[in-house]
Amino acid sequence: VIINTASTSAYVTSRAPGALAHCAAKGGVLAMTRAFASDGAASGIRAISISPGPIKTPGAIKAFFHIPGAEEATISQLLVNRVGTSEDVAALAVFLASDEAGFITGTDIVIDGGMTAL
Secondary structure, three states: OEEEEOOHHHOOOOOOOOHHHHHHHHHHHHHHHHHHHHHHHHHOOOEEEEEEOOEOOHHHHHHHHOOOOHHHHHHOOOOOOOOEOHHHHHHHHHHHHOHHHOOOOOEEEEEOOOHHHO
16 A cells, blocks of 8 residues: 655645645645556555645644644634644554555545535
8 A cells, every 4th residue: 555645735725935836746646646546556556645734743833833823723724623633644544554445545535624625
């Protein structure tokens, strides 16, 4: 199983510096995942990408969540009343790598607390 990390930035953008390059790169990850799935299918290789939304990682804390009110502002844009954690993403990856997800390939799974649903 190939699990690629994309981002909700493949679906929505922002006005943050560097958003253009980030969005383009993550959109490319989605296309690459589909190509991996197609190329690997005959050999039993599955390929899936995961697109996290706001996840509270050390890098995100340093870049954004250290700003007073930033976490609350982010939560206000989610359907789930919290930002995501690394453990949330890891649990999804473990499931996708398992035999229980054996019928999932060539797609992207968004894990964003409902951000892109709004």
